[in-house]
Amino acid sequence: MNLVLLGPPGSGKGTLAKLLSSQLNIPHISTGDILREEAESGTSLGKKVKPFMEKGELVPDQTILEVMKERIRSSECQKGFLLDGFPRNFHQALELDDMLKNSTKSIDMVIKFDVSDDCVLKRLGGRLICSGCGADFNRYTKPPQKDLMCDFCGSQLYQRPDDAQEVILNRLKVYKEQAMPVEKYYNNQGKLRRINAELDPSLILKNVLNILQSKKE
Numbered sequence: 001m002n003l004v005l006l007g008p009p010g011s012g013k014g015t016l017a018k019l020l021s022s023q024l025n026i027p028h029i030s031t032g033d034i035l036r037e038e039a040e041s042g043t044s045l046g047k048k049v050k051p052f053m054e055k056g057e058l059v060p061d062q063t064i065l066e067v068m069k070e071r072i073r074s075s076e077c078q079k080g081f082l083l084d085g086f087p088r089n090f091h092q093a094l095e096l097d098d099m100l101k102n103s104t105k106s107i108d109m110v111i112k113f114d115v116s117d118d119c120v121l122k123r124l125g126g127r128l129i130c131s132g133c134g135a136d137f138n139r140y141t142k143p144p145q146k147d148l149m150c151d152f153c154g155s156q157l158y159q160r161p162d163d164a165q166e167v168i169l170n171r172l173k174v175y176k177e178q179a180m181p182v183e184k185y186y187n188n189q190g191k192l193r194r195i196n197a198e199l200d201p202s203l204i205l206k207n208v209l210n211i212l213q214s215k216k217e
């Protein structure tokens with residue numbers, strides 16, 4: 001199954017993708033995670049994308065498309081994939097279809113995460129990441145037992161640079177401008193399903209699995 005998770009920053013795409021990926025046994029491809037790894041390792045790609053990410057702007061299409069072409073062609077994706085953070089504008093959606101056409105595949109379903117701006121601001125403002133094992137915590141929804149210390153490995157927790165308030169606001173603005181045509185594109189193809197993304201992650205997972213099941217029947 002080839003799935004796309006579409007939704008504003010902080011809507012919970014990454015959180016659900018991890019749960020869904022292990023349930024469906026398909027890889028979770030997060031463009032944000034790929035780009036952050038490159039930026040942290042200081043590769044030439046990382047140096048190129050870092051200034052865009054720090055401001056909450058999209059990295060240039062050509063750059064992300066090169067990354068995704070390689071991923072989608074890889075053996076890892078042959079049995080299906082779960083895309084988190086891609087496509088993010090209309091051009092990327094068209095290019096994705098083009099990439100898949102060459103291997104006679106297509107997108108089966110797009111899950112759209114519905115969440116309010118207030119919820120996004122609270123979730124992202126509270127997000128903390130472990131510098132050691134990468135575990136996700138949240139001051140409001142999933143607090144660590146000890147302040148700024150990982151429950152699993154004891155390393156220091158940090159805030160993602162793009163989770164600063166002014167950058168969150170820009171990410172939301174960029175999302176609203178760029179993602180609406182993507183939503184419309186998949187809706188016109190009958191592939192879009194909306195979910196209430198303000199529920200508990202376990203309930204969201206259950207709802208999404210039900211949606212996927214009803215497609216099969």
Ligand code: AP5
Binds near residue numbers: 127141199
């Ligand atoms: P990316 O990493 O994709 O950022 P994003 O879309 O803004 O996604 P987030 O990771 O912030 O949010 P999420 O929806 O995954 O929520 P999460 O599950 O983490 O992209 C970063 C940057 O990379 C972009 O700004 C851009 O520069 C660049 N980029 C990436 N893709 C690109 C592309 N295709 N084209 C061009 N540029 C690209 O959850 C967030 C928090 O909420 C966590 O603390 C979590 O614990 C909590 N939470 C999640 N779900 C729930 C829930 N149900 N209930 C309570 N708390 C919850």
